[in-house]
Amino acid sequence: MTFSREEFVGAMRRFPGAANIITTGTGDSRAGFTATACISLTADPPQVGVAVNRTVSSYPQLVENGYFCINTLASDQLELASRFSGPIKGAQRFLEGKWTELKTGAPVLEGAVVNLDCKVTNRLELSTHTLFVGEVVAARQAIDAKQLLYVDGDWASLLPATGRDVAGVMDGIHTVTSAVERASRLSDDPLANLEAFVKEWTKIYTTTEAVTQKYMSAKLYVSPIDLQALNAAGREFDDRLTALLAQGVEAGCLEAADPRLTAYAISGLVGWIHRWYRPDGRLSPEEIGQYLAVLVRKMVSCSDKTETSGSRTGVI
Incomplete structure (x- = not known):
């Protein structure tokens, strides 16, 4: 029996993931989206991967710019997670939250659990998605922040x-x-x-x-x-x-x-x-x-x- 797409999607809904906002660009060209498909790849050199659906509105900017920042959201940043996955697009999404930058120029979210500033070193096309491989060139952590998770189609928190x-x-x-x-x-x-x-x-x-x-x-x-x-x-x-x-x-x-x-x-x-x-x-x-x-x-x-x-x- 063939393992169906519906079975796979149902199984993956049970797979908890950290909620992240992936950002790229500067000024009015800033773009970003909410994602859970982020993974650690290697420590030497420090590399991470982000799987991005090629229909995502920010995809062209991500390809063109060649850099991005993974902003792992804290439990009190739920509204930003919804904002960056909703109908608002482009630089308008950045009207909420406090944003700075580290090394590449990608928007860096203040108060996030961790910020990983990356330059793209490789792209792998996988069916409907592209896996962006990024070398981490700068990072920042908020030690006391608690992660926001996404599981079973809803938000969850590590906050006791x-x-x-x-x-x-x-x-x-x-x-x-x-x-x-x-x-x-x-x-x-x-x-x-x-x-x-x-x-x-x-x-x-x-x-x-x-x-x-x-x-x-x-x-x-x-x-x-x-x-x-x-x-x-x-x-x-x-x-x-x-x-x-x-x-x-x-x-x-x-x-x-x-x-x-x-x-x-x-x-x-x-x-x-x-x-x-x-x-x-x-x-x-x-x-x-x-x-x-x-x-x-x-x-x-x-x-x-x-x-x-x-x-x-x-x-x-």
Whole structure:
């Protein structure tokens, strides 16, 4: 049996990597992108490798300039990791962060765990990517900084959680678990109860934005005992939300072939708030809750699906 691309991608998602910003160029010609495919090659001479997809917007500058800097990100530089992998391109990406240079002239990020300033000595074309071999000509380290990692399609951190961190997250889980329990008893209409819960859940997430940003944007390491307790609390919440959905399915007003999988989908929808919500943003928590409640209704309401598609295909 042939080992498929999907199997390989799935396996590599489990392979943790340091989050880096690869930079090149000067002034208005600066370019950079977020990457995890960086490796140490040899110590004598000091060489590293960076695998770059040839469709990356910074690829032409990297080839032309012949130098680059690997800036390994610290756990508090998550927003830069997202900025350098998002829609903003070119020198505009450098409007955030503090940038200097070492020897080649490539942009060097202040506060990074390590900066490796390199001149390109070789390029190897490998299918869709090019492996840039760089000789390290200068380096700098931030001894106290903790690395930002990327694994399972999300950011993680080597930063250990404090007792206060764990307590804050646990309190948040208990709060939303209580909210779903209250919502299940609001009325005899499971759909209305689910919408009410989504709105309250959104309010909880936005009012505890500082906690959710810290824990969920870059997951903290916790002790095995704390991790076991957090996972148990999370499973209890999943069970309560699944039960609320199953109640609606049994009553005939919600459509979900797999209530637990649907609960996970709703959790992902609301839980993603931590990625983009800001207290000074253009939408209030109430408005966000209303929008999300409408999306959830469209996901699970039998009447909405009949009106919009006339069928039940594609329902989770």
